[in-house]
Amino acid sequence: MHALVFLVFQTEVSELLEQKAQLGGDDGKQQFVLKTPKGTRDFNPKQMAVREKVFNTIVGCFKRHGAETIDTPVFELKETLTGKYGEDSKLIYDLADQGGELLSLRYDLTVPFARYLAMNKITNIKRYHIAKVYRRDNPAMTRGRYREFYQCDFDIAGQYDAMIPDAECLRIVHEILSELDLGDFLIKVNDRRILDGMFAVCGVPDDKFRIICSTVDKLDKMCWEDVKMEMVKEKGLSEEAANQIGQYVSMQGGMDLAERLLQDPKMSQSKQACAGLSDMKQLFSYLKLFQVTDKVVFDLSLARGLDYYTGVIYEAVLTQAGATPAPDGEESPSVGSVAGGGRYDGLVGMFDPKGRTVPCVGVSIGIERIFSIMEKKAEAEKVRTTEIQVMVVSAQKNLLEERLKLVTELWNAGIKAEAMYKKDPKLLSQLQHCEESGIPLVAILGEQELKDGVVKLRTTATREEVDVSRVDLVEEIRKMTSAV
16 A cells, blocks of 8 residues: 555656656756757758758759749748649648738749749749748658758740750759769659540549549559559549559650550540650650750659649659668668659649740759768768868967958958967967868968068968968969869
């Protein structure tokens, strides 16, 4: 009996202590759990240096192809986003009603872009947009999936001859993935019209096209048998129709497959499918001229689940992650899709009061997944987190003013320079800082150098030193850093 009373007492004490911890400590201060929200993370300077390098590569490619940039609000009217993403609409973050407009955080950059075009009556633009988007997804952060993440979009809006802009988008994906050197990759292409035509000739009812399309879209994550079961058991499709779809979605090829399907007894009955297949042939002829057919495959299983696609769709996947295998018990950095996009000719018309359409095609680079691989690769490397070219140091005491004068001269000349925030720092600690931070040059000032009107310029890597005239210093630093 006494033991039971003691056990109850112990339980009550531990509960009270837990409540006390939640309310605050003995000093009455609120106790906080220091963590980032689920599906988000902080980035340290090394990670940011890697990210900046990736961004520069991508933006450089976009600019090489003549794109200009825009920005849009991080939240939109809820009605702007509703009904544009199919089954994924449930992942949209709705903001709490503040007694005014009903708002949601943007889910991607494409729908805001379409709204921007319609609102500003723009019918012709080639633009890129890099910004954060938000999804109430179940995050798998080791695979580059987050609730807050960046998207890098490139889109061409306007009335042009068929498949020329579409082919350029695929060329851009090829350039970016090749330049980032992530490993081997493959760009899968298909067409929404081919998919819809295939569904029709296989006996899928019109009202089930979109939900069956979303199910086919899971083939990169699930085996065919599981996809088929979902079609039949959950979506109510006949087994016969599912079996016919299964025959088509296993097909892969290039222009030859498009030609073969145009002769297919079933597919040739669909005008929609034939239009898509003819465009697919045209697309591959342009891809050949753009020299990217080695990495592109026509894949009938590709069925990107977003409702707004109307024509060509594509997705780039890494076939080799380019990273070392993960230790036992850890998830390997296999990241799947790293870019995707397609043609969405009807989206702008949804926002235009008169329903005027602006044909659009674009691509979104899966930047977070790319970061996952690049960060893994950078773990074993020395990554510079600043761009300082030269450190101004002093060899003796009482030279703070001279150091500050020289660093100011360098800043005025556009040189990236710094000096320690101490009056009399030790020379050794200043030199060690340069070596640890990867600063390539050291400008050393001493009493003798000041008398002679020179600065001792030290190369950090080799520790070689040379006296340089003060008037020639800027030019010498530029010459030496351009060779680094």
